[in-house]
Amino acid sequence: MSLSMMETEAKSRSGAEAKAERPKLTVKDFKGKVDPDWCPGCGDFGVLAALKQALVELELQPHEVITISGIGCSSNLPGYINAYGMHTLHGRALAVATGAQLANHKLKVIVTGGDGDGYAIGGNHFLHTLRRNVDLTYLVMDNQIYGLTTGQISPTSIKGMKTKSTPFGSVENPINPIPLAIAGGATYVARGFTGQQKHLVEIIKGGIQHRGFALIDVFSPCVTYNHDNSHEFFKARVKRLEEMGHDPTDFHAAMDKAYLW
Amino acid sequence: MSLSMMETEAKSRSGAEAKAERPKLTVKDFKGKVDPDWCPGCGDFGVLAALKQALVELELQPHEVITISGIGCSSNLPGYINAYGMHTLHGRALAVATGAQLANHKLKVIVTGGDGDGYAIGGNHFLHTLRRNVDLTYLVMDNQIYGLTTGQISPTSIKGMKTKSTPFGSVENPINPIPLAIAGGATYVARGFTGQQKHLVEIIKGGIQHRGFALIDVFSPCVTYNHDNSHEFFKARVKRLEEMGHDPTDFHAAMDKAYLW
Amino acid sequence: MDKFDLAIGIGGAAGQGIATPGDILARIFVRRGLHLNAYNAYQSIIRGGHIFLTLRTSDRPVLSMGDKLDVLIPLNQDSMDRHLKLMRAGSAVLYNSDKIKPGAAADGVQLCPFSVKELAPNIKGDLVQNTIALGAILRLLGVEFKPLEDILTLQFKRKGEAVIAENVGVARAGYEYAAAHFKSFPFSLPNTGKRLAFLEGNQALAMGGAAAGVRFYCAYPMSPSTGVLHWMARHGRQLGIMVRQVEDEIGVINMAIGAAHAGCRAMCATSGGGFALMSEGLGSAAMMEIPVVCIDVQRAGPATGVPTKTEQGDLWQVIGAGQGDYPRIIVAPTTILDCFKTVPQLFNLVDKFQCPGIILSDLLLSEGRSSVDPSELDFNVPIDRGEVIGLNGDGPPGNGYQRYRLNESGISPRALPGTPGYVHVVATDEHDEDGVLISDEFTNPHKRQAIHEKRMRKMEGILSLLEPPEIFGSRHAEVTLVGWGSTQGVIREAIEKLAEEEGIVANHLQIKWLVPLHSEEIPALLSQSKKVIIVENNYSGQFARYLRSETSVVADGHVRKYDGEPFMPHHIVEGVKAILAGTSKKYVPVHEVMV
Amino acid sequence: MDKFDLAIGIGGAAGQGIATPGDILARIFVRRGLHLNAYNAYQSIIRGGHIFLTLRTSDRPVLSMGDKLDVLIPLNQDSMDRHLKLMRAGSAVLYNSDKIKPGAAADGVQLCPFSVKELAPNIKGDLVQNTIALGAILRLLGVEFKPLEDILTLQFKRKGEAVIAENVGVARAGYEYAAAHFKSFPFSLPNTGKRLAFLEGNQALAMGGAAAGVRFYCAYPMSPSTGVLHWMARHGRQLGIMVRQVEDEIGVINMAIGAAHAGCRAMCATSGGGFALMSEGLGSAAMMEIPVVCIDVQRAGPATGVPTKTEQGDLWQVIGAGQGDYPRIIVAPTTILDCFKTVPQLFNLVDKFQCPGIILSDLLLSEGRSSVDPSELDFNVPIDRGEVIGLNGDGPPGNGYQRYRLNESGISPRALPGTPGYVHVVATDEHDEDGVLISDEFTNPHKRQAIHEKRMRKMEGILSLLEPPEIFGSRHAEVTLVGWGSTQGVIREAIEKLAEEEGIVANHLQIKWLVPLHSEEIPALLSQSKKVIIVENNYSGQFARYLRSETSVVADGHVRKYDGEPFMPHHIVEGVKAILAGTSKKYVPVHEVMV
């Protein structure tokens, strides 16, 4: 599989805008009210860290940002970061976030959730948010499993995967969110991996600066319920497209790379 | 836009199976209990005619077929054909049809609906039916409008289209179901036009014979509420890929052609 | 002087252009200060089928479509056949004799045939018969031609002189033909001097939203609620209301919640099926404590049901919507004007109490039309956004701000995202005063109980602000008719009829505020009644059962209708007679006409 | 002889492996024919937090988790701190003294510290303390070591001799250390000679489905209902049940409806939030007249609420689910065994009456575990598929078959798709006897009324087949406790306590069949009661309000709990005392332990 970043209609915000002199903050300033209760080793720690880092580097302040999630282990993120937050219903984060963004364009709206939340029950909002191209940054902590409900297949689980709901192996083909998002009209699509923090921070910053909808699908291993797709599994397989000399604006290339996984 | 047909994992049924000698039927035998109450000139008449013709040519009998629809003008089709039928809730036809097919593999399940029913409210079932690849034939009467509710935008309405819900023009990008279906993992994807009956009959037959999920998106003009996409509009624009010498198994080519519209 | 009361029925197939003559007549009536009620019986079909528009006008407020027709204008044979039998002595039937043949008419019914071929020999199309009939009916009503000429001129202005001339000519032909061949009515159309407005229920709901300062409206089309979306889409721009059509109703309610959380007054509308899909979202709004208003325009159910027919069948759905107990307000406006007034009232309540509000309308109200005194359409209504921090710029320093601070009222000030110093998280999971989840690591039954009670305490505060219902009519009535929502007008009229025609004195209790319910006041009022009859437009007596659940009140009888058509006054009159006579405890009228 | 009744509490953090010793003890108990009840108080968290398992065993049926602990095994300091204060004279506390320090204990509480370092010096990992404690507790209970050795051997068979030896060794060390250092209980664990089974509620529901001949099961995971999916997924293959995880709950209910229409018995399960999403679909099943069963395992709401805590908060949601009036059956099983028995009962009813059926379980029942007499788990239950044509091959010639033929019972024979000669369309739009839509061109209020009445007539037929509820206990009781669904056991036990400890004679009425309700029988039964107290696990008294809506019965008092934890017997006892003493009409107990 591949870590990628593709931006059509490249309209990044001029860094300037953000630059109005404002207190220099550190990641500590974004520490939430409580510590994450994720399992030790959960990939989501890496996404949280990268998000905080990105916010610091973009010189955003806690009250300017709102993180909006659905329900899932990953969706608990808003409780672990010092910013405005909404912990909405399972699968509904994108719809709520769209409403919030349309109602207040000044908000930096960051949607944080899981593969089940976003691609299973939330699939229809996902499909239509892609084409609506509202200014949202969507961070999917993709662990190819339902973590919070203790381990069932998700839409990104590979065929044959054995889980509590598929003890004899999943019979369904997984979706690949990257080509799907491209075909659906997304204007910024990236894939990250919690094992590559620098790259992850970069694509999150890119997504937040991108004017329009940005999908960032992050391989974020579930150490408790998904032993097929472990940290090591990804480490062994991920490539960085930029390093592979990929031109982020070439649609075909993007489609090819999208299928590398 | 283009009329196309793409079949990966080409596992068409041997005509043989259907050939066990059985009464020769005509389209009259598929006439429903009541006549369609569609507006005179509605494209859906063409889809109904092509479907009946396809069933006749495949030598299927009314009791072997079940048409399953949601709600909409197009979704009224099951009432107009002599076959088993279900007129389910708006947007839910694919889910119901999947259940019926899984419960009785012998049934030829044909799902008939509209662009709003299938791609708007039914979008999530669409997305997941694509990858599930259950043996269904999905006929979408795509008129780029909500007909039954007297004219609002649908997900396939072109940007800028003026409707009762968008009197100043739609601000949203339409979805293109063809590339979406391909990226979503569909194994048979075709586009038809009610103005080209022979081709339409062929792709419907192909879809029914295809083992797995077949999406057939048919341009079926709404003469009452969509004057932007009229019969003439399509006539002037549709090309036949087969005539253009398109190789139905070339993925890239398919993706290109998919975007021809 | 005797009350002037005239009902005109225009019937035909979908696509025959019944709306136009209806609108023109309506405009002529209200411009003369006459009151009006219009009900259009139609079907979920674009062409064909049968549509029947009942236009009733009077010099006094018109409460319902009434029981009788004075004028019938059948635009095709089908409509003639369905309705001629209902026409009584003194009435007139206007029709195109080229295509339509009358059947047997009752004595004293004036048949007024006219030939389109003769009167408009060289005009093509079916619509011309409507214009001729228009001219003729105005003549029968003793109205001068001018008002019709003015309206036609206005109407076809964009189409140019020629079209105007043609239509005015045709109308005049009808007018003069009637003068020469038909007997005018013994009265002529009054003119009260003042001018009235003319409103559809959905339009009133949308305008009520505008008056309430709604800034975000989204919906997924669903009959019979779509009129609200159409009005908002057309007028949103100049009113500064963002309007969006969403992929489905789940998206709708959640998008509205997002907008509301960001500080907008947000509203959406749907019908029963869409409401079912929204029910989880409504509970989440109550849990996060975000104010949002949802309109459910009821239609005949269950499931897809009869999309173009009316019913009061969603009461239990709306009361039960969503898992668990949560605070919310449910209100059923009683008239089209009340639709307009209810929306701002409800927004002030949901903003104050930070909970969802649901308006229960129905097809009768939402797609019905009625005259309204323009002075009643007040857009400068009081607005109370409740305790909101950051609505107008930054708030005071928010040291130690707690979103869900426990208190007596159950209302904790809410801060809008973007406000410095008030950073917090709202959650659909159970949480503590700080918004920290107590569903996982910090599970705590005592905190759970306290915060749950805080939310539910709002219901007492809400009830204390709601206007209690009152008995309308004589204290010494033999029977009290109880209704809710849209049936107010027809019940009032039935009560008049009972007095006039049957010598039965009935009074009336109409319930508007359903949740919370005035469960002290209502039984107190009804304890004065000799008999109680509940009138509602559904099968199972949803309101009767709800009223009983809150008050133990058991009615002496029930009048129910669930065939898709609204009550006509005589249906209720017959029901009350049957019940008082003891021949029935539950009376279900039969709808005479096949519309 | 005095009843043997022992409760063991094992507490610690998620991930400390509390389940294993729990299961082992449970197995030892049921193998001796002892009855058992297990309740696991846990949280929506994968690691950390606090979990507390209460295992209660007796020589007589165990009705609830009870009020007291005889043995406490805290696996960490947190659990020691939370529970030691609850331990009373005669009880024992076993803990790893290397890591855990006791606080002040009440007199007569035996503290039983053991050092893992000493007893298992060269074994790594936290889990070893569980095994040592297991050995020790069995010694205190006067059980020989053999049964534990057998089970450990079985348990670790796959892991090989070494592992077996290690675990058995550690367990024996604990066993012997206890013998040497701790005082055994004055009694020893009885052995009734027979063997009992041990079942979780969700497992019982799934097995009930298998017994009923379910052929299609689909679901979207949602706590606390997911156990049904897991059981089905694991056993579906060999049972010939197709099992599918679907993209969302809307897909679930509609897929189940499709499978049911094709002829399978189809079932699905969810919790409140998922049920909200299914509500539209359930109404459509009733409209198309397709039998389907949906289980709602309630959890604390509203919205996401507290996913791992129990409540009876969905009653009104389930009663109101979906727009319009439609026939359906709602049942709340009263015990874990009843979960198993209810599913086939309900399937026979929904098949006969061609409507949806809803089972209301809750976390207490679905994730609770109880001993069951294996002979009670009868898989050869009577199956009645109702009037179905084409189920076993083709039917008789279907000349003029009408899917929705009107008749007395409201039940029209249904034909399965694929059957020659019975081609028809089922519709969620209103339709005539032929299945032809009457929502558009053919709108017809008379047909609408007739077919709506036909559907609703089924409710009378259903009621006539339901077993009416009965009063349990003395006819001359001072008070009747009324409950519904899962609270049966704890209410029964509270009644025993009231008699034994307070000299208060109470009897009991537990309602299982909720819709349709025995609205004649229930008030008749309660009219014999001196006082009526309704006990339920929610804030607003959902059952009390529903009962009143159907019967006007108003209870004299209410005991309610809505903090997420289930009732313990003494909560109800205190409530009844307070209400009888007149100090309170609505008693809400405080849950003592912070689990």
Ligand SMILES: Cc1ncc(C[n+]2csc(CCOP(=O)(O)OP(=O)(O)O)c2C)c(N)n1
């Ligand atoms: C309507 C509804 N259905 C089901 C659930 C139960 N549920 C909570 S989280 C979850 C899936 C979580 O998977 P994912 O989104 O991938 O998050 P992860 O835990 O893997 O990070 C489910 C099914 C729910 N809360 N609401």
Ligand SMILES: Cc1ncc(C[n+]2csc(CCOP(=O)(O)OP(=O)(O)O)c2C)c(N)n1
């Ligand atoms: C839950 C729900 N929401 C909305 C509706 C109203 N509705 C019926 S058909 C329809 C859209 C029809 O559009 P389409 O599927 O494109 O069919 P067409 O009429 O254009 O053939 C809508 C919104 C409904 N019946 N149910």
Ligand code: SF4
């Ligand atoms: S269960 Fe998996 S996803 Fe959830 S916190 Fe643990 S590791 Fe992370």
Ligand code: SF4
């Ligand atoms: S409204 Fe449009 S889609 Fe509907 S029947 Fe008429 S032409 Fe066809």
Ligand SMILES: [Mg+2]
């Ligand atoms: Mg996941």
Ligand SMILES: [Mg+2]
């Ligand atoms: Mg359409």
